Amino acid sequence: MSLEFLVASGIGVLTSAGIYLLLRPRTFDVVLGLAFLSYAINLFLFSMGGLELGRPPFFDAGAPGYTDPVPQSLVLTAIVISFAMTALLLVLSLRTYLEAGTDHVDGEADPKKRAP
Template identity: 60%
Template sequence: MEFLVASAIGVLVAGGIYLTLRGRTFQVVLGLTLFSYAVNMFLFASGRLVVDRAPIWSKSVTEYADPLPQALVLTAIVITFGMTALTVILTLRSFLESGSDQVDGDPSGNHEDDSA
């Protein structure tokens, strides 16, 4: 099971990095979103989540679930939503002002040096 979770996190990180390094802004936003999903899965996996344990500590309960990873992931989800919304708004504004969604600002896609 650990191999499956680690593989899923690795695939999400690889896909997120690949999309973040692309030339179009929508792909960059999707890459950041995939990367944030990978971070959330990593936080859950590092918390050693267990099944059938009480979520709250009391005197009658000997073993309970650790609430810290769940709180961290909920906080990360809220921060990611705000970051994604801001990035989409900035991307939309950039597209409306420049007429292109290229990250480097070159709408033709040519990356050659024109100084020669």
């Protein structure tokens, strides 16, 4: 077992969870799915720079080495953008629920329960 395997399998597990939740019929679950998928993708992007231990990208002429700062800055941007997306989708689904009286993604009426 290697560190690479742990990270790769972690990405795989997060992706699976994200996809499964993304395909659920309720808006809240879809938002959750997107959040998990974002974790997976951020970790995936990050892993593209390779794994380094104890070599943060702070410039020091005497540093023994450094990790790739580019994926890090891309992921930093991605985290923020996925936050904005999650927030917007969440509120959109809330508003849809208030308008339609159901939180089914295809607007199918809920047979069991009426709106709150």
